[in-house]
Amino acid sequence: MKPNVRMSQLTRGLLAVAIVGSGLAVYHDDAVAAISAGKHNLSSTTVTNNRTTGAGGEICVFCHTPHGADVSTAGAPLWNKRFTTTATAFTPYVATTTLDGAFATDGTGTGGFLSGASLACLSCHDGTQAIDNLLNAPGSGGMDSTGGNSDGRAFVWNTGNNSNLNANGYLVSNANLGKDLSNDHPIGIRYCGGGPVVSAPGTACADPDFISPTNGLIGTQTQFWVNTGAGVGGTGNATRDKNDMLLYVRNFASGGNGPSVECASCHDVHSSAALFLRIPNSSSNVCLACHVK
Ligand code: HEC
Ligand code: HEC
Numbered sequence: 001m002k003p004n005v006r007m008s009q010l011t012r013g014l015l016a017v018a019i020v021g022s023g024l025a026v027y028h029d030d031a032v033a034a035i036s037a038g039k040h041n042l043s044s045t046t047v048t049n050n051r052t053t054g055a056g057g058e059i060c061v062f063c064h065t066p067h068g069a070d071v072s073t074a075g076a077p078l079w080n081k082r083f084t085t086t087a088t089a090f091t092p093y094v095a096t097t098t099l100d101g102a103f104a105t106d107g108t109g110t111g112g113f114l115s116g117a118s119l120a121c122l123s124c125h126d127g128t129q130a131i132d133n134l135l136n137a138p139g140s141g142g143m144d145s146t147g148g149n150s151d152g153r154a155f156v157w158n159t160g161n162n163s164n165l166n167a168n169g170y171l172v173s174n175a176n177l178g179k180d181l182s183n184d185h186p187i188g189i190r191y192c193g194g195g196p197v198v199s200a201p202g203t204a205c206a207d208p209d210f211i212s213p214t215n216g217l218i219g220t221q222t223q224f225w226v227n228t229g230a231g232v233g234g235t236g237n238a239t240r241d242k243n244d245m246l247l248y249v250r251n252f253a254s255g256g257n258g259p260s261v262e263c264a265s266c267h268d269v270h271s272s273a274a275l276f277l278r279i280p281n282s283s284s285n286v287c288l289a290c291h292v293k
């Protein structure tokens with residue numbers, strides 16, 4: 001998570017609304033409040049739609065573990081779930097006559113388009129395993145490399161008011177994207193048809209119908225993002241923050257390492273914003289953050 005100081009006024013406003021709306025009287029800090037007040041707090045007993053007894057109120061454990069994590073996929077840090085074992089069966093967005101960008105080749109799935117920040121989401125959102133399927137369950141001696149077997153830890157799920165969860169804790173209905181991603185916005189797709197690469201980050205976009213990405217050295221790594229500061233009526237900012245559309249460096253067959261669009265480009269999994277969107281999609285601002293239309 002990014003330091004709180006980088007959060008925009010807009011986000012603080014939204015958080016305040018979400019927190020008041022959820023009826024929570026107190027919270028410890030913005031970062032924790034953000035996820036705890038939203039649907040990704042699978043331990044919550046107050047968030048509408050949620051959820052379980054058995055996890056001791058823990059939030060992070062459904063996705064991350066401090067020990068024994070699956071670290072095989074960059075972009076899914078300290079991951080506490082099995083990645084979908086039949087990953088090769090995923091189908092990418094179907095290429096159209098107007099598609100300029102290539103798909104990444106360094107992951108799994110058809111041609112290797114799937115990785116990290118998308119594969120992580122799909123370990124719940126493809127509907128093939130229980131959401132309490134954890135490698136390291138809470139408490140002493142909770143390690144289980146099978147992830148708790150196909151139906152997870154058998155935590156008790158409150159499905160009575162949640163039409164997106166079945167009795168075994170699998171996502172169904174709207175929240176289940178399945179493994180056929182051909183009718184979903186492309187992911188694992190090169191940003192702006194190519195151009196910017198890690199070795200020459202300032203290169204112009206091959207397809208001018210995109211907002212040029214910003215790049216910067218974060219730690220020792222070149223990162224890319226599409227700045228949204230100005231697009232939502234804010235003051236604009238030069239640094240990468242959670243309200244920007246984050247691009248993830250992937251490898252492409254031609255051109256080498258460059259920026260790719262993943263699930264987490266548009267969604268901030270740790271927030272309590274509507275639909276976990278990085279910025280509200282009113283006036284289609286999510287779409288217009290990247291597409292010049
Ligand atoms: C529903 C799944 C989920 C939950 C719950 C979750 N995370 Fe994450 N987390 C992710 C995913 C996916 C990524 C990688 C994509 C990204 O960076 O947004 C990530 C990335 C991170 C990162 C590295 C990137 C960054 O933003 O600094 C940290 C640190 C992190 N999570 C901490 C936490 C903590 C602490 C909690 C509990 C308060 C938590 N996460 C809860 C899914 C989750
Ligand atoms: C540990 C399982 C898990 C992981 C991993 C996970 N999610 Fe979710 N997600 C859920 C659950 C549970 C819900 C709530 C479903 C419901 O009740 O509507 C949800 C809901 C959502 C929603 C709908 C929110 C709404 O307001 O309707 C979005 C969008 C979403 N997740 C995106 C993501 C993205 C993007 C990632 C990866 C960066 C991710 N999720 C990772 C479990 C997960």
Ligand code: HEC
Nearest residue numbers: 118121122125174175177185187262263265266275281286
């Ligand atoms: C280009 C941006 C973008 C990308 C990439 C993206 N999403 Fe979304 N997603 C959205 C928007 C915008 C919505 C809200 C659509 C609406 O209002 O109906 C949404 C909605 C959702 C929902 C809620 C569906 C519902 O109707 O309840 C889920 C779950 C979800 N996304 C998960 C994912 C996952 C998982 C990935 C990666 C496989 C992903 N998204 C990639 C923009 C994106």
Ligand code: HEC
Nearest residue numbers: 096098099100101189190191192193245261265286287290
């Ligand atoms: C993070 C940047 C980003 C965001 C946000 C985004 N897109 Fe995209 N979108 C892309 C990229 C990159 C492609 C691949 C285009 C290409 O290579 O021609 C794409 C592809 C598409 C395509 C398919 C184009 C084709 O030629 O087949 C459509 C349609 C589209 N986006 C619509 C949307 C809509 C609608 C939204 C908002 C809900 C949105 N996009 C949000 C980056 C983004």
